[in-house]
Amino acid sequence: MRFDVLTLFPEMFHGFLSSSIMKRAIENRLVSASVVDFREYSTDKHRTVDDTPYGGGGGMVLKPEPLFRAVEDLARNESVRPPVLMMSPQGRPFTQKKAEELSRHSRLILMCGHYEGYDERIREHLVDEEISIGDYVLTGGELPAMVVMDSVIRLIPGVLGNHASAEADSFSTGLLEYPQYTRPADFRGWKVPDVLLSGHHAQIERWRRQEALKRTMERRPDLLDSADLTEEDRAHLRTLNRDDGPSEV
Template sequence: MTWRATVLTLFPEMFPGALGLSLAGKALNDGKWALDTVDIRNFATDKHRSVDDTPAGGGAGMVMRADIAASAIDAARANAEPGTPALYLSPRGTPLTQARAHRLAQGPGVLLLCGRFEGIDQRVLEAREIEEFSIGDYVLSGGELAAQVLIDACVRLLPGVAGNHGSLAEESFASGLLEYPHYTKPRDWEGRPIPEVLLSGDHQKIAEWRRQQAEALTKSRRPDLWEKRGKSKS
């Protein structure tokens, strides 16, 4: 079964975008994953193909209508594999983590609802059991770029996409730590040499140095991760 990403959006022309390049793009061309887009405007019921209306209770902006969003979701689900999670990209959603990306990559795929305007009528999120997901504590113009981030995080974990599984195991967040620093030739650059331990050939010392670097970086830059790691070991 091919892992499939289905994106519900007002701007299907934004896809594949960055997903058509590099590892994800090659894997897409090779059939290691599949991408579908659903144009939400196709489910509008008026001649203007309008999908939004003014917010109940007043306020700025517009809100995507529940009936139109629901029609698009139902159509997409009818063509999706059973058990495909439906996610709404939203800054108020559950933060995307590497662990969750792994779980999503192990499933049949994802169905992603991209918001615009001020958001989507809350009733459709509840009625269709759509989980809200966030890629960070900031606001974008819409969910399309966030959807591409989530898809890329999953696709690179699929079998045969990233050539070196060892690198996946050692990268940031795989062990609850940020990744250690990397170096390559030249041996000395602008008076900055490669750390001698990396040139020693002693694999045990290199592994220990990398672990210490990863711990130090995590402790200084992401104390939240460091604290969580400490609790998981206690």
């Protein structure tokens, strides 16, 4: 999978792409990434990419010419232009479902804005989708672009090594992830639940499912409205609603 990132601050991506899982994914040729300073596509001697807004007002607005030229150059050898994603607080909320959808593309172009905003013609005629990572404002689209890339790249087969790791993550099943434990079995008197030491896989899976339901109900009950729940799940939730104590296995 290939990512092309359009930004005015390419240096922000150096550490992100040269560390941890991102670095391994690139070294193993599962992912490629280019970070493009779209100031290079400005044609005036000052390399101008922004200007004051028509109608007045504060701030500066990104001009359409450099971004159109950048995208057209990146896609010049493609029979179909890759999706262009704009990082924007006006976009649709980014979710695990959206990450899974994006991971099915072979290439994505991510656009990082700065200043007051974009010339509206960029939105109308160049961008395929606007994405927001939350209801707050950042100084630019670089951090959101990294969030999107990280979330998508870890879903690519082979990136995590164990595909089950991604499948069990919070939100991947529609629920928050169940509690995890490792050695020692007894730490300062806090013990790992007996069921996890039993070796009984069916009981372990049942415990994990029930704990995921419990954690979701306690922390993000809104997720239950769209989760794919079985009748057993619903029965367990009714039990949890009646009993504020720990769930029974």
